[in-house]
Amino acid sequence: MDQHRRRNEEEAEVENVFNSEEGYDKEKKKKQREREGGGEEEVLSVETAFENKPIPSWRRQLTMRAFVVSFVLSVLFSFIVMKLNLTTGIIPSLNVCAGLLGFFFVKTWTKFLEKFSLLKQTLTRQENTVIQTCVVASSGIAFSGGFGSYLFGLSERIAEQSEDTNHGFKNPSLSWIIGFLFIVSFLVLFSVVPLRKIMIVDFKLTYPSGTATAYLINSFHTIEGAKLAKKQVRTLGKFFSFSFLWGFFQWFFTAGEDDCGFAHFPTFDLQAYKNKFYFDFSATYVGVGMICPYLINISVLVGGILSWGLMWPLIENKEGDWYSKGLDQYSLHGIQGYRVFIAIAIILGDGLYNFFKVLTQTLSGLFHQVRNREMTINLPIADQDSPLISNLSYDDQKRTQLFLKDHIPTWFTIAGYVTIAAVSIFSLPHIIPELQWYYVLVIYICAPTLAFCNAYGCGLTDWSLASTYGKLAIFMIGAWAGSAHSGVVAGLAACGVMMNIVTTASDLSQDFKTGYLTLASPRSMFVSQIIGTAMGCIISPCVFWLFYKAFDDLGLPGSEYPAPLAVVYRNMAKLGVEGFSALPKECLLLCYIFFGSAVVINLMRDTLGKIGSYIPLPMAMAIPFYLGPYFAIDMCVGSLILFVWSKIDKIKADNFGPAVASGLICGEGIWSLPSSILSLAGIKPPICMKFLSRTTNSSVDNFLGSS
Template sequence: MDATIEDPRLSTSVEVVFAKQHMPDLRGQVTLRAMAVSVVLGIVFCFVGMRIQLTTGLVPALNMPASVLCFFLLKSLVRLLQKGGFAVLPFTRQENMFLLTCVITCLNLAITGGFATALTGMTSTVAKTLADDPDPRDIVDNVPTGKWILFFFLIGMAGVLSNVPFNQVMIIDYKLLFPTGTVVGQLVNSFHTPEGAYVAKMQVMTIFKAFFGSFSWSIFQWFYTSGNGCGFQSFPSFGLGLYKRRFYFDFSATYIGLGMICPHIVNFGLLFGAIVSWGFLYPFLESKRGQWYETDSPSSLSGLNGYKVFISVALIVTDGLINFITLVTSAAINFYQIRQERDSSELTNYINKLHPSLNYDDRKRIEVFLANRIPVSGPVAGYIACAAISTVAIPAMFSQIKFYHVAMLYMAIPVVGFCNTYATGLTDWSVTPTYAKFVIFVLAAWIGRPGAVVASLLASGITMASLHVSSQAMQDLKSGYMTLTLPRAMVTGQLFGVALSSVVGPCIFLAFQNSTKPGAPVGSKQSNYPCPYAALYRAIGIIGMGGVKELPKYCIELCVISVCVTVAIDTAVLISQKRGWSIHSYIPSMTVIALPFFTGPFFAIDMCVGALLLLLWRRMEAGSAQLLSSSVAAGMICGEGLFTLPSVLLNMFKVLPPMCMKFLPGGQEVEVVDSFLNNSGASRA
């Protein structure tokens, strides 16, 4: 292409502001100090992200808080070194972007590798929530941490390497927007101007204030949790009757913070789903015990649990498939149109034809990007080597999955990853969970014998992590393009983030396992970390294998109704969007509505409280709410999330909370408890 760039003085642009700054080379962008800070922030955000996923299964975008903290901490480190008399390189937006890429990649691999979904779904804890006597060949417990480290390193590397050959096509040739990547790039650019630095400092101070308040509140709550069902998390806010239906406010700073970050339609969609399921549908089904089903077992799929699992699966899978078909269709049409335009001319004419008013910023960014592009042969060879090692290593670690299963996955990942990444570039929405569920069903049906559930869940973990890391890596490359960060620096940051996450992620998950209450391990319904999606993923594997022999009466009919309702609502949303009606903005996703069907309403209530607080804040002071609300939410989430670490240490040293706060109904039960306490006190005296 024509690399000639017009005089920057003739245009008002972002790059004009940075025109006088020295452009750092690769060694000036990939620095040891940035790697050191990324280790600290990677651990913090993995803790926070994994805790959210283990409890709710719904992780919001944490890119903005990560961007602010990356800028502040690295800039503070540079100033500290300068005051100490050290000769240091200046802090640039390119180094900032490299650091942020390390942290975001680390977080993405940790939350998509399957700790809260497929991998927990393989355990006996989750298996017993779906069957009273699960087949031991479809259970994997107590996997050594070293195996998880190798597993995550291989699938994370596959995600990064499969993405690199397409970066020029996605970013330069087809000019895909990648909305999150564009916004993050603009944010990093703004931080390195005087006005942006002031705003970032204010946001960081807000994060730390909210963090201190949330962390202090978590300490206070801990004192009242000496026993099962104790503490503020068991506070019957709406009475004991509704508490039994899981309708209560549990005073969680994490969920309130999530409510401030997530769109209002998500928060109130969760509450709507909770009311429909736990308020109306499940009480109705409970009244049919003895008519539609006989068992009282809370885990058997032939009882009430069967309705909960299969209706949830029907809603989520149908919604995912509809969105998948919609995104792939629109992406294919867009891809074909752009390809036709590109084939009609050389690259220069192509870009000028589509963008006749190409400005200084775009030309400068394209020039830097193309001058430092990565040869395709390197990542292709790396991906082939990674696939070969995985084909041998993963079946050696888990005997249920065979080498040809892994080989098939690694052949499909680049093709499917391209489609998924292209759709993400258009819509900012990755449909990797849909791919993962599809793989579970297909592989379980392919194997069709004991061991198929574990094999399909492992394949789901490989698919989910590889495709999500791939699509998000392209988002990061778009941010790097916006900040003139070299593609080689960005890919180096992604590889370092994968290596960091493969070590940090399993260790943090082990910490969560060690911090659970006795008798309530990760994945159980009574646990602090119930992993709501784990049972759903395992149920899809059971369905695929044909392992469900008996379902409660009318279960299939209710699932068919759920599918029809989902299709009707999604169709209405698509028609509304196509015709420009505003009604679609008031209709929540069916996946959002379905999530409380299995987990309960408590976290939806907390998130709605967060949404209401944000609405009130915006009404009172719209400017500060827009500027600082995400910082407050991030501080609240991080404060409660990081209290997990001291709670693990207290548990290791057998330091127990001194009190138990529990609530009982009035009447005879209170008299019995009082009598017991008085007698126990008298006997000790």
């Protein structure tokens, strides 16, 4: 989702696995209590369960099989993320799925080799962490690359929808996209690495998503956890097959260009269908609904009811007064203008509120951390008798030792940052001439600070504000360039530079936390992130290019892949350059109202305590304002399935719900690959299944009878 709030409810599931294990040695736990000064309560140590397992060196954690598996999973996940990007823009966290599938594939590989006595190295949790890091880094480029937002917003197709071709455009091309991503995706890796000790060891930031993923990986490598993982993978495979075959079955009924197939089934009647209220039989979004928290799904549905159920029908009654009659339904001077710009107002209100909220928390937390930080924190970590070590629990002692053992030289990170920045400042204006070198220089001067803020804020709140930083770059650079110097194109390109910086910062910090808790070396994590990023800079553009070439209507309203956020980002850039002069009548007033409402709703959520946690999220409510609520119904069906399942058997729902959801998402997501290939080959579905009203059907029957 554009708002990257990652809530990993799987953490509870993993903790249940640990709590259910009986394999801990009692004597070791006794020693653990003695080490920590005794105590009446028994403290369970994760690392005592792995004491007899040697920790491989950082080079041995980087195996060829790990990167082969990472490549395969990166292709799979890139298709999934790309499909979600180009349909609604709601993207759930796939970290757990990456860790689970990585474990399964390498475990299968090692068992096969073991049968023939060819196994040289067993699978370790460190290698599992390397796979997860590589896959997330690679598939993350499918989001931060802007294929459904700023990058596609540069194209002529989106510019025409925004009635904005006079501000310039740059059509997608595989060569310049790959070059652009390679230039902007690596810089922040070198700026975050020196901060890893401060973030993880000194400040002890939680990074909930990274912590939950680490617990899951640790559990896979225990006896009980491995058994559970095997069952989870089997469940994922079943629902993957079902989802893939369901996508294949639906394809047969989608011949023709408009309103064909199960995806256009008028579930609630034809009038409701006209206002986008229907269940479109998407296994993907049923799965997304099972992963996303209930509140997000309800928020999306509430936004759809408010907009398509109430507001748009009322505004349509103002046709001829607020806007001219007879306009194209997708003209921004008509009803479409209200849909786009009110959605933008809500997104900006929510984004700015949370930006200042997280920034305040970051500065406050940073102040207290620095004030309370002991000077002894910099004592040599290898010294077992140092105050730092002796005051830590056994687990933290071991983790801190190994986390700081494989030191990455500061001179290396500084040299890498300066070199990549110099190359970027020189190269980016050649790729996108509107993005002047001094714009890039200013962004890169601010980059370390912005990267730190986002990484620190994510550690506190599990909330990455990458898209908000990107929107700020759109307005700042766009206004700086101005209309006369293609400010729209410059703003969108600057958004890409900024989003890649802050996204990578938070993702790498999450991965470092995962590595810290699984005893993976920071060097192996850093190398894995670099290799994964390099994979993503090639895989994601190729996947996007396949979609772009296979579907001629990609990005058009009403198509299978409408890329709604591309239109939103383009119009944000247009607003930043032109102001509000082009808005339809009363649209600006409504934008002010909804911008303020987003701020007020967030304030209520933060001040009303437990009651506030039930108030819908403005960012989630904004998405159906432009696109419609049909996918919200799918997501709510997913929530309902999980809710009923939890009532019947909570343990099974907790353990297997994420696997079922991942299977549904992955199966239909990967179906987009053969679907694209069939389209490129000119093979079209044989049947169009369409739904007509009784009156229209009689007219068609009469016409066919008379002919």
